[in-house]
Amino acid sequence: MTTTVRLRGLAKTYDRPVLTDLDLDVEAGSFVSLIGASGTGKSTLLRLVAGLERADSGEIGLAQPAGGPSRVRTMFQEDRLLPWLRVAANVRLGLPRSADVGGLLEAVGLAGRHRAWPADLSGGQRQRVALARALAHRPDLLLLDEPFGALDALTRVRMQLLLERLWQERGSTVLLVTHDVDEALALSDRVLVLAGGRIVRDLAVDLPRPRRRGDERISRWRDELLDELLTQEAATAP
Numbered sequence: 587m588t589t590t591v592r593l594r595g596l597a598k599t600y601d602r603p604v605l606t607d608l609d610l611d612v613e614a615g616s617f618v619s620l621i622g623a624s625g626t627g628k629s630t631l632l633r634l635v636a637g638l639e640r641a642d643s644g645e646i647g648l649a650q651p652a653g654g655p656s657r658v659r660t661m662f663q664e665d666r667l668l669p670w671l672r673v674a675a676n677v678r679l680g681l682p683r684s685a686d687v688g689g690l691l692e693a694v695g696l697a698g699r700h701r702a703w704p705a706d707l708s709g710g711q712r713q714r715v716a717l718a719r720a721l722a723h724r725p726d727l728l729l730l731d732e733p734f735g736a737l738d739a740l741t742r743v744r745m746q747l748l749l750e751r752l753w754q755e756r757g758s759t760v761l762l763v764t765h766d767v768d769e770a771l772a773l774s775d776r777v778l779v780l781a782g783g784r785i786v787r788d789l790a791v792d793l794p795r796p797r798r799r800g801d802e803r804i805s806r807w808r809d810e811l812l813d814e815l816l817t818q819e820a821a822t823a824p
């Protein structure tokens with residue numbers, strides 16, 4: 587197994603311990619989701635892996651499959667587009683002149699909108715631009731923090747299908763933080779549950795893709811995971 591993310595003994599305390607002695611290996615090219623009750627440290631974990639914050643202790647190892655440093659991109663719930671730049675310029679930011687911005691916009695279903703302003707797009711379209719911008723850098727590792735959290739249900743499902751397709755085509759490793767157990771089960775090779783500062787459940791979702799949302803095993807896992815989240819929340823409630 588080639589590992590893209592290797593975490594050992596990761597710990598982070600703010601006013602209270604959030605992550606304590608967390609270990610995790612993420613296989614290169616896999617799609618892994620992280621779920622957990624609110625405030626358990628999912629975003630903190632993502633920020634540490636992204637290098638946006640420092641751990642108090644522990645090791646963070648990131649490697650691309652051929653060795654060498656890993657290219658990491660992060661996408662958040664808010665699209666973080668620059669409002670004074672048109673769509674194409676937002677995607678082009680930081681890229682060489684030769685970059686195929688048109689191809690990227692086409693890949694996310696926004697061919698023809700390259701001259702639009704972010705303010706003239708819907709929430710789903712803006713997240714498509716944000717996704718194109720993240721993918722433009724050909725990341726080895728894509729860190730997604732509730733990227734579809736603000737979208738309506740139908741747009742959300744469309745974005746999930748788009749993300750799955752682009753992940754399959756491009757081969758990045760994905761680590762997705764989500765509150766949505768169904769989203770995690772629809773997309774992931776593994777679903778991790780974070781509680782009490784560490785990973786308490788590591789579920790392998792060995793179903794073919796694309797997955798049928800009504801699949802019996804998905805329903806069973808959903809019930810199991812929701813039970814687990816409720817139990818964990820009750821155990822850690824102040």
Ligand SMILES: Nc1ncnc2c1ncn2[C@@H]1O[C@H](COP(=O)(O)OP(=O)(O)OP(=O)(O)O)[C@@H](O)[C@H]1O
Pocket residue numbers: 600601604622623624625626627628629630631
């Ligand atoms: N920069 C910070 N300074 C102080 N406390 C912080 C900081 N960032 C996070 N925390 C605290 O750490 C805990 C974990 O926060 P985090 O955002 O990682 O949780 P989460 O699991 O992503 O939550 P949610 O699901 O609600 O987004 C929370 O109690 C939060 O208040």
